[in-house]
Amino acid sequence: MAGSPETIFTVDPVALKYGAGALRELGVDAVALGMKRVMLVTDPTLAALAPVATAREALRAAGIDVVVFDRVRIEPTDASFRDAAAFATEGKFDGFVSVGGGSVIDTAKAANLYSTYPPADFLDYVNAPLGRAVPVPGPLKPHLACPTTAGTGSETTAVAIFDFVESQVKTGISSKFLRPTKAVVDPTATYSLPAGVVACTGFDVLTHAIESYTARLFSSRPAPADPLTRPPYQGANPWSDGGALRAIELGGRYLVRAVTDPADTEARDNLTFAATLAGLAFGNAGVHIPHAMSYSVAGLNHRYTATGYENEGGMVPHGLSVVINAPAAFRFTADTAPGRHLTAARALGATGGGLSDAGDILAGQLEHMMRATGIPSGLKALGYGEGDIPALVDGAWKQQRLLVMAPKEVTRDHLATLYGAAMRYWD
Ligand SMILES: [Fe+2]
Numbered sequence: 409m410a411g412s413p414e415t416i417f418t419v420d421p422v423a424l425k426y427g428a429g430a431l432r433e434l435g436v437d438a439v440a441l442g443m444k445r446v447m448l449v450t451d452p453t454l455a456a457l458a459p460v461a462t463a464r465e466a467l468r469a470a471g472i473d474v475v476v477f478d479r480v481r482i483e484p485t486d487a488s489f490r491d492a493a494a495f496a497t498e499g500k501f502d503g504f505v506s507v508g509g510g511s512v513i514d515t516a517k518a519a520n521l522y523s524t525y526p527p528a529d530f531l532d533y534v535n536a537p538l539g540r541a542v543p544v545p546g547p548l549k550p551h552l553a554c555p556t557t558a559g560t561g562s563e564t565t566a567v568a569i570f571d572f573v574e575s576q577v578k579t580g581i582s583s584k585f586l587r588p589t590k591a592v593v594d595p596t597a598t599y600s601l602p603a604g605v606v607a608c609t610g611f612d613v614l615t616h617a618i619e620s621y622t623a624r625l626f627s628s629r630p631a632p633a634d635p636l637t638r639p640p641y642q643g644a645n646p647w648s649d650g651g652a653l654r655a656i657e658l659g660g661r662y663l664v665r666a667v668t669d670p671a672d673t674e675a676r677d678n679l680t681f682a683a684t685l686a687g688l689a690f691g692n693a694g695v696h697i698p699h700a701m702s703y704s705v706a707g708l709n710h711r712y713t714a715t716g717y718e719n720e721g722g723m724v725p726h727g728l729s730v731v732i733n734a735p736a737a738f739r740f741t742a743d744t745a746p747g748r749h750l751t752a753a754r755a756l757g758a759t760g761g762g763l764s765d766a767g768d769i770l771a772g773q774l775e776h777m778m779r780a781t782g783i784p785s786g787l788k789a790l791g792y793g794e795g796d797i798p799a800l801v802d803g804a805w806k807q808q809r810l811l812v813m814a815p816k817e818v819t820r821d822h823l824a825t826l827y828g829a830a831m832r833y834w835d
Contacts, residue, residue: 435470443503510560561687604716641694704803742767
């Protein structure tokens with residue numbers, strides 16, 4: 409009932425095929441969706457690696473005409489989205505298969521949207537205030553999303569994120585129609601990733617899970633007058649909590665192992681499953697401050713080169729841009745929900761402490777894991793200084809759809825303090 413507290417949460421089904429060898433069955437999945445001519449979206453590095461070859465072979469063996477598009481930019485821009493959209497329009501495809509990380513999957517979502525329902529202007533579908541947030545008119549063509557990094561969760565989410573270069577800000581397109589038709593998750597596809605990439609994407613997994621678990625409760629919103637206007641990010645709820653907590657546990661146990669020993673396939677398998685669980689949780693509950701703060705950290709910096717991303721030119725990888733804010737953010741949010749922060753810290757492997765210092769325990773455990781995996785010590789190590797804080801705050805302030813998911817109110821002054829705290833965590 410309108411005005412009273414929300415009592416309902418919803419779970420939209422996401423079709424998922426999970427396990428070693430899943431990529432080899434891709435042809436069967438594509439035929440079942442009626443695909444005959446497919447745009448296989450990937451990036452230039454992955455194009456030469458085993459997961460793409462396996463996917464292409466599986467599709468061809470099923471009699472499908474496959475055209476590879478390998479020009480995806482890691483951390484895509486409006487220009488790289490347009491490039492993929494033009495390719496999709498010209499190619500007259502009836503289906504999309506993406507094999508790669510979040511950048512690849514998001515680019516496939518955009519190519520599908522812009523070729524299926526060409527807008528008058530690129531910014532029409534882009535989230536307000538930067539874009540006009542015109543609703544996507546209807547279902548897109550089928551899209552099989554095959555992640556090769558245990559990270560973004562893009563294979564199950566309804567958003568496509570990109571860098572709008574002119575405004576130096578990351579933004580995105582949100583619509584339930586962007587959600588891939590099926591996620592095909594084959595953990596063996598992550599085996600070729602360099603350690604630095606496993607670290608950045610692994611911390612993206614962990615922050616998705618911890619942010620979902622510490623997001624405001626779904627029952628803290630007023631019930632909508634019209635059930636159809638229930639928001640896609642509902643807040644923490646019993647369904648998202650289950651997957652989020654399990655993902656935090658798996659991340660705590662396996663992230664450092666997966667980074668420090670490339671041959672530890674048990675760790676990479678478990679991290680991939682954690683990524684899937686965390687993706688489902690945050691697609692349902694939402695993420696908050698660390699992700700909101702990440703957009704300007706990545707958007708304003710095109711000079712930094714992260715370990716494992718040397719071929720991409722200057723940019724801050726998504727997972728790094730998020731986790732670098734996370735210790736500061738969880739110290740700030742812990743007082744509103746100390747029990748949840750302490751439970752998350754315990755799931756991550758922290759011992760000692762109690763409810764009164766839950767934020768410190770959680771942040772300290774994250775910092776410990778960041779140090780163990782070669783993550784920089786804070787924003788200063790990425791090249792930021794105190795003078796950049798106003799611009800960083802401006803970028804984060806635009807992410808209201810995420811800031812409202814925080815368990816407490818966030819002001820511009822809070823954000824400035826948080827960026828200050830994130831400058832340097834250890835010496
Ligand atoms: Fe993320």
